[in-house]
Amino acid sequence: MARKISMKLAINEAIDQEMSRDPTVIMMGEDIVGGAGGEGEKDAWGGVLGVTKGLYAKHGDRLLDTPLSESAYIGAAIGAAACGMRPIAELMFIDFMGVCFDQIFNQAAKFRYMFGGKAETPVVIRAMVGAGFRAAAQHSQMLTPLFTHIPGLKVVCPSTPYDTKGLLIQSIRDNDPVIFCEHKNLYGFEGDVPEKSYTVPFGEASVVRDGKDVSIVAYGLMVHRALEAAALLAKEGIEAEVIDLRTLSPLDIDTVLESVEKTGRLVCVDEASPRCNIATDISAQVAMQAFGALKAQIEMVTPPHVPVPFSPALEDLYIPGGPQIADAARRTMKKGKT
Amino acid sequence: MADHPFPLSKDELLAAYRRMRTIREFEERLHIDFGRGDIPGFVHLYAGEEAAAVGIMLHLHDGDRIASTHRGHGHCIAKGVDVTAMMKEIYGKKGGSCEGKGGSMHIADLSKGMMGANGILGAGAPLACGAALAAKYRAKKGQPSDVAISFVGDGASNQGTFLESLNLAAVWDLPAIFVVENNGYAESTSRDYGTAVDSYVDRAAGFGLPGVTVDGTDFFAVYEAAGEVIRRAREGGGPSLLECKMVRFHGHFEGDAQTYRAKGELEDIRANRDCLSTFKAAITGAKVVTDAELQAIDHEVLGLIERAVTAAKAAPLPTAADLTTDVYVRY
Numbered sequence: 001m002a003r004k005i006s007m008k009l010a011i012n013e014a015i016d017q018e019m020s021r022d023p024t025v026i027m028m029g030e031d032i033v034g035g036a037g038g039e040g041e042k043d044a045w046g047g048v049l050g051v052t053k054g055l056y057a058k059h060g061d062r063l064l065d066t067p068l069s070e071s072a073y074i075g076a077a078i079g080a081a082a083c084g085m086r087p088i089a090e091l092m093f094i095d096f097m098g099v100c101f102d103q104i105f106n107q108a109a110k111f112r113y114m115f116g117g118k119a120e121t122p123v124v125i126r127a128m129v130g131a132g133f134r135a136a137a138q139h140s141q142m143l144t145p146l147f148t149h150i151p152g153l154k155v156v157c158p159s160t161p162y163d164t165k166g167l168l169i170q171s172i173r174d175n176d177p178v179i180f181c182e183h184k185n186l187y188g189f190e191g192d193v194p195e196k197s198y199t200v201p202f203g204e205a206s207v208v209r210d211g212k213d214v215s216i217v218a219y220g221l222m223v224h225r226a227l228e229a230a231a232l233l234a235k236e237g238i239e240a241e242v243i244d245l246r247t248l249s250p251l252d253i254d255t256v257l258e259s260v261e262k263t264g265r266l267v268c269v270d271e272a273s274p275r276c277n278i279a280t281d282i283s284a285q286v287a288m289q290a291f292g293a294l295k296a297q298i299e300m301v302t303p304p305h306v307p308v309p310f311s312p313a314l315e316d317l318y319i320p321g322g323p324q325i326a327d328a329a330r331r332t333m334k335k336g337k338t
Numbered sequence: 339m340a341d342h343p344f345p346l347s348k349d350e351l352l353a354a355y356r357r358m359r360t361i362r363e364f365e366e367r368l369h370i371d372f373g374r375g376d377i378p379g380f381v382h383l384y385a386g387e388e389a390a391a392v393g394i395m396l397h398l399h400d401g402d403r404i405a406s407t408h409r410g411h412g413h414c415i416a417k418g419v420d421v422t423a424m425m426k427e428i429y430g431k432k433g434g435s436c437e438g439k440g441g442s443m444h445i446a447d448l449s450k451g452m453m454g455a456n457g458i459l460g461a462g463a464p465l466a467c468g469a470a471l472a473a474k475y476r477a478k479k480g481q482p483s484d485v486a487i488s489f490v491g492d493g494a495s496n497q498g499t500f501l502e503s504l505n506l507a508a509v510w511d512l513p514a515i516f517v518v519e520n521n522g523y524a525e526s527t528s529r530d531y532g533t534a535v536d537s538y539v540d541r542a543a544g545f546g547l548p549g550v551t552v553d554g555t556d557f558f559a560v561y562e563a564a565g566e567v568i569r570r571a572r573e574g575g576g577p578s579l580l581e582c583k584m585v586r587f588h589g590h591f592e593g594d595a596q597t598y599r600a601k602g603e604l605e606d607i608r609a610n611r612d613c614l615s616t617f618k619a620a621i622t623g624a625k626v627v628t629d630a631e632l633q634a635i636d637h638e639v640l641g642l643i644e645r646a647v648t649a650a651k652a653a654p655l656p657t658a659a660d661l662t663t664d665v666y667v668r669y
Contacts, residue, residue, distance in 0.1 A: 087468075103499075
């Protein structure tokens with residue numbers, strides 16, 4: 001098998017295979033085809049970064065370019081989902097959710113509950129997340145905690161092409177609204193991806209590196225930074241276990257707890273702003289459920305509580321890096337019980 | 339058709355009257371029971387506006403979808419949602435349309451094409467676009483399609499979601515109808531204060547949609563105009579806007595003292611702009627139906643509402659086990 005493709009292609013392939021399999025899967029978004037109504041090339045863009053390029057040729061009008069009207073088309077995707085379709089809506093940058101959030105958190109997220117379990121809203125909202133693209137404060141945020149906070153939404157943020165394809169197919173087949181977060185700095189990251197269709201289940205974290213000394217919990221791009229940290233620590237004789245959460249809602253806290261029971265030390269890494277984020281949530285749950293297993297205080301590694309800066313000099317300081325995570329692990333190794 | 343001036347048969351006229359009368363009795367009964375403290379939460383009543391809901395909904399079947407507003411009871415009843423299940427819902431009971439989890443502001447019955455009352459003003463318009471898009475996909479070539487109707491008040495007509503949806507529906511050529519229920523008030527604020535343009539037909543034109551304004555207290559005017567825009571949508575002619583000028587017999591919500599109204603305004607609209615009285619006068623005046631026939635319906639409707647209230651009061655409350663179900667596919 002050993003076919004390596006990028007995360008970008010893994011997304012494209014997942015959508016392609018699901019559209020071929022299920023005629024109720026449709027896709028809409030701004031410039032997801034590109035060039036609509038013009039005299040030039042059809043399928044001119046395939047999304048701003050070309051993720052959906054080529055799908056129009058295969059699936060035609062089931063891919064719908066939209067006006068620049070996030071409230072209207074995200075709402076339309078949700079409405080169509082409530083009427084038997086399985087729409088995938090691309091929000092481009094997750095930062096744009098501010099203009100259409102009502103449709104996501106007051107409508108899609110609540111239909112099942114508010115209507116007494118009699119409604120299903122199988123919609124996937126794909127959006128780019130994360131910093132490092134020199135895209136500044138309004139095109140670089142993580143925002144995963146905002147969606148994770150809302151009951152009724154599922155939140156996915158993969159770190160590898162393999163997980164991306166499997167989790168996206170799972171998202172499309174899932175009968176709840178899913179916020180599918182794609183780290184734009186991982187689009188070019190390559191990995192083994194089977195050509196056949198497959199799913200990766202929600203709510204199952206992945207232990208991507210075994211270790212006995214300290215548990216490092218991360219998701220998205222930060223998984224790779226955590227692995228860098230683990231490599232640094234290994235040179236010092238510290239064996240870090242790295243856990244990739246993969247889905248933030250539902251959350252696999254059991255895998256984290258089992259790891260902490262083994263290592264007694266925890267570093268939570270999050271690219272989202274530090275207050276009320278995934279790292280604070282994991283920290284609180286571990287403190288409540290595995291306090292006795294902890295040998296030292298929990299460490300967190302996040303950006304500072306500031307908007308994402310533009311200048312490359314500042315943005316590089318903003319994003320947590322491997323050395324920072326390694327430092328946090330060293331701090332916890334020096335403290336507390338042995 | 340028949341030997342009378344109306345576009346409906348005698349049986350259909352009686353059915354229309356029954357639906358309007360059911361809405362009126364349902365709402366007036368809620369007004370009383372809310373005042374007694376029997377009903378929790380926020381309640382927004384549709385009394386006075388019945389001709390619009392019924393005049394439009396008579397053209398629809400269960401496959402057609404509607405996205406309603408916070409003032410949604412009338413839309414529900416007109417669309418065929420079970421009155422007893424609705425009453426249970428408003429009382430917060432098990433067996434309600436939404437098992438007591440939605441309440442007055444979120445009553446829905448997707449099996450009837452009723453996609454929910456909505457606590458967020460203007461939020462239904464994008465959802466109706468989605469329903470219309472789904473209908474367009476489902477439609478068989480050359481066959482009329484299902485349609486979707488978005489209701490907004492004159493207040494919510496100023497929401498960005500509504501305006502974006504007009505454009506999206508026009509761009510995608512959707513089988514959608516946008517009904518502006520203009521009752522003159524956005525909550526307590528007059529329509530003229532909050533909306534610069536006089537005519538919603540002009541606003542529709544600005545988005546490339548045909549529009550029509552009717553007297554929403556005139557059942558036949560609504561019925562005829564709605565028939566036209568719905569037929570156009572079904573046959574692939576695209577979206578339209580329908581403005582119904584109407585009156586609201588109660589406040590924005592129950593408990594609203596309505597001090598913003600002119601002196602004598604409420605008495606005046608009840609005396610002179612009651613859509614039910616107008617309808618009754620028209621059909622009895624033309625000697626198509628008799629007062630006795632209408633009184634018999636009034637009597638039946640009273641019994642229906644009374645039984646619904648009794649059933650709602652007797653229905654069990656949801657329990658702790660219900661609190662955490664229905665959030666996800668598997669909780």
